[in-house]
Amino acid sequence: MSSNTPNLGLLKKDPMVDGNETFNIETMLNENWDKVDEAVGRTGGYGVTTQPKANEYEVNLKPAPASLTAGIRVTVKINVASTGAPMLNVNGLGSKPVLKTSGSSASFKQDGVYTLVYDGQAFILQGEGGEVGTATAADVLAPKTIGTDNGIVTGTIPTQGNQFKSGLWSNPDGDAYVDTYVNIDSGFYPPGSQVTIQAHDPDLLSGNIRSGVNIFGVPGKSTVVDTADAVLDPNMLVAGYSGYDDGVKKAGQMPNRSAENNHMPGLESTVWPGDRFFIKPPHGYYNGATWVTAAVPGLTANNLRAGIEVRGLVGTLSPGGRSLVHNNPMPKNISAPNTWVYHDLFIIPPSESYIDVYTAENNNIVKMQALTMTNEFITTKTAALVLIDDAGVVYTLKTRTATGAEVMAQLTGFALDRRQRTGIMYEAGMSLPSKIPMPSIPANFKLTGTLRFCSASMYQGSDSKPVAEGWARDLVVLTT
Numbered sequence: 001m002s003s004n005t006p007n008l009g010l011l012k013k014d015p016m017v018d019g020n021e022t023f024n025i026e027t028m029l030n031e032n033w034d035k036v037d038e039a040v041g042r043t044g045g046y047g048v049t050t051q052p053k054a055n056e057y058e059v060n061l062k063p064a065p066a067s068l069t070a071g072i073r074v075t076v077k078i079n080v081a082s083t084g085a086p087m088l089n090v091n092g093l094g095s096k097p098v099l100k101t102s103g104s105s106a107s108f109k110q111d112g113v114y115t116l117v118y119d120g121q122a123f124i125l126q127g128e129g130g131e132v133g134t135a136t137a138a139d140v141l142a143p144k145t146i147g148t149d150n151g152i153v154t155g156t157i158p159t160q161g162n163q164f165k166s167g168l169w170s171n172p173d174g175d176a177y178v179d180t181y182v183n184i185d186s187g188f189y190p191p192g193s194q195v196t197i198q199a200h201d202p203d204l205l206s207g208n209i210r211s212g213v214n215i216f217g218v219p220g221k222s223t224v225v226d227t228a229d230a231v232l233d234p235n236m237l238v239a240g241y242s243g244y245d246d247g248v249k250k251a252g253q254m255p256n257r258s259a260e261n262n263h264m265p266g267l268e269s270t271v272w273p274g275d276r277f278f279i280k281p282p283h284g285y286y287n288g289a290t291w292v293t294a295a296v297p298g299l300t301a302n303n304l305r306a307g308i309e310v311r312g313l314v315g316t317l318s319p320g321g322r323s324l325v326h327n328n329p330m331p332k333n334i335s336a337p338n339t340w341v342y343h344d345l346f347i348i349p350p351s352e353s354y355i356d357v358y359t360a361e362n363n364n365i366v367k368m369q370a371l372t373m374t375n376e377f378i379t380t381k382t383a384a385l386v387l388i389d390d391a392g393v394v395y396t397l398k399t400r401t402a403t404g405a406e407v408m409a410q411l412t413g414f415a416l417d418r419r420q421r422t423g424i425m426y427e428a429g430m431s432l433p434s435k436i437p438m439p440s441i442p443a444n445f446k447l448t449g450t451l452r453f454c455s456a457s458m459y460q461g462s463d464s465k466p467v468a469e470g471w472a473r474d475l476v477v478l479t480t
Contacts, residue, residue: 046075055084056095057108064091070120078108088116088123097122141188160187238285257284262291269294303352303448321349325475332457334372334466340458343370343470348387348451351479355416355423357453359474363426364433366410370455370470373406374463381407381466384456390449395442396456397425409455413475414438418447 045061052058059076074090085105087095098106099122106125108114116123140146140155209220232245237252244250257264264286266279281292304315325346334341345368348355359367370383384399398409412433416423423438441447455470 046077048077049079049088051080055082056087056089058089058092060091065093068093068096068118070118072118073115074118074123075113075115077113078110081110082106082108098125099123100125158185158187160185160189160193235283255282255284257282258287258290260284262289263293264290266292266294269296303350321479323477325472325477328471328473331467331469334457334459334468337460337462338458340456341468342386342388342454342456343468344452344454345470345472346453346475346477348453348477349479350449351418352448353418353480354478355414355418355451356476356478357415358413358476358478360476361474363412364428364431366412366428367475368411368413368453368455368472370409370457371406371468372408372457372459373467373469374459375465376461376463377404378461379403379463379466380460382456382458382460383407383409385409385411386454386456387445388452388454389446391444391446393442393445394456395445396439398427398436416447421447 045063045065047059047061049057049059057076057078059074061074065072068090076088086098086108088098089095096118098108098116100106101124106114115126117126118124135146136148137153137156139157140153141157141159142155144155145152146155204216204218206218206221207224209215209218210224210226211220211222213220227244227247230243230245232243232250234250234253236254237243237250238254238256239252240256241252242249243252264281264284266281268280270278272278277294279292279294286292299310299313301313301315304310304313306315308315323346327345329343329345332341332343348357357368359365368385370385372381372383374381380401380403382399382401385397387395387397389395397414398411400407400409410427412426412428414423414425416438421441423441425436425438426433427436428434453472455468457466457468457470459466
């Protein structure tokens, strides 16, 4: 007879050998009960979980295990489905992960009953049914099923029948055929299934086909031509018009100068002396009736030598000359205050260069004078020597204003550079004439034309007999 039970190893006594009166309480009773209790503890118990936090489950088993030891088996009913890796705390002995036999995290469904065995580190889910494949629902024909880590799933591949599809054309340049590509519905096609493909292109029109070409029985339009051999620069095409070059429509950018101005100002001009005059026109289109112009303010008849013709303009300018002046006109009464009275003393002809007014005699003696006289000494009088141009613009060379019996403005001579618009004047000095600066010449005063040299008189206030006098004596007027 064996001395121990085969499953729990409980001690036994053989009454034939040990007798009926021998009984050791420690070994025959206490130790045997401990073994029974340990064995019962390993069988675990059953309980319904609670879930204080997401995926963290708690359960209280009866009988309650004293500790978590490897091999303890528990059975639980899940109150809430898991949404991630679950943890299980049995009778407050500490949260442990729940894993599949593969080592990955288990998952729970609500109201599912699961048997778990503790391996010393984690609870291992029992009864999964062995290994699973890698197929997913998208890999399995519907409505077939397959076992996965997530349980049984139903396939989603549909079974297709005959198909009618339209596609797009792809025509490599130069090919004699058209490749048609379509998107076929995913799924399983049983033997004998047919897929009908139809390609439709709304652009297969005569207007989209070059002249002389026929595509699938559609002839090209006569106005559709190849523009590859054309050369079109938008800068050479008038704005408002367009053309095609290399298949691209281009708008003209050349300005229509004739539409802008029938007398278009040129950009630059130059002269070949004795030959011709050049004007550079702005870029653009000209219709043949438009003129290109260049401003030449100095091109006037009085700037051309008399008798010289330039493109129909005949000059009237006489060459520079020399004249003698001796003029002592009669005095004039001044009709009213603040009114100028003039005496024309001599004329300076037009020229381009210089004016010299001088005397061959004693040039320290006054040769030009303007004089204003009144009866009243207190009357304010003004006398001036002036030049007046063709337009009547007055340029005052010398002026004096004073009271007394008379007032005079005097010079012995002057010289002017007509081009530079500068000059010098002379008046009588102690032994030689004194140089005095010439006033600034007004910008609107035309110095190159005919000039009048005059005396000018004026008074302010009241007087019974105001008189204006002026004279020029023994002068030579030279123009060049």
